[in-house]
Amino acid sequence: MAVERTLSIIKPDAVAKNVIGQIISRFEDAGLSVVGARMMQLTREQAEGFYAVHKERPFFGELVGFMISGPVFVQVLEGEDAIAKNRDLMGATNPKEAEPGTIRADFAESIDANAAHGSDSAENARTEIDFFFKPDELTSR
Numbered sequence: 001m002a003v004e005r006t007l008s009i010i011k012p013d014a015v016a017k018n019v020i021g022q023i024i025s026r027f028e029d030a031g032l033s034v035v036g037a038r039m040m041q042l043t044r045e046q047a048e049g050f051y052a053v054h055k056e057r058p059f060f061g062e063l064v065g066f067m068i069s070g071p072v073f074v075q076v077l078e079g080e081d082a083i084a085k086n087r088d089l090m091g092a093t094n095p096k097e098a099e100p101g102t103i104r105a106d107f108a109e110s111i112d113a114n115a116a117h118g119s120d121s122a123e124n125a126r127t128e129i130d131f132f133f134k135p136d137e138l139t140s141r
């Protein structure tokens with residue numbers, strides 16, 4: 001296993017529920033460290049750009065609308081196997097199918113308001129981290 005970095009977003013539904021701290025604790029308890037973070041209100045252009053791979057999907061408009069419906073917490077997590085670990089901690093995209101004890105099972109209501117985003121590959125992690133952070137905004141552990 002290698003030390004990796006991954007992009008995590010705590011989405012507007014979870015920010016509104018005041019569970020940012022509880023979600024970060026799950027990452028830290030699993031051995032991941034926050035090496036960069038920012039609260040943001042995404043613009044429509046930023047949300048469309050971030051989710052550009054989904055622009056032909058039927059849910060794209062709703063996804064963008066949801067992501068700009070309130071502030072998000074954007075962070076870079078670092079640690080052994082960080083990309084897969086973050087995805088495991090989040091659980092399945094649809095919270096109704098997510099394993100009990102995962103972030104989405106515990107904090108999310110629906111597939112379109114599902115509490116968290118996590119990069120799904122090393123290549124996407126690099127692209128997504130660069131989308132939000134300049135190199136000098138990230139620290140190392």
Ligand code: UDP
Nearest residue numbers: 059063092093111112113114116117118120
């Ligand atoms: N999404 C949605 N409806 C769907 C599928 C996906 O609203 O039928 C949203 C959901 O918020 C998801 C995001 O689009 O987190 C990106 O979808 P992806 O399949 O990449 O899931 P993820 O990697 O976030 O689990």
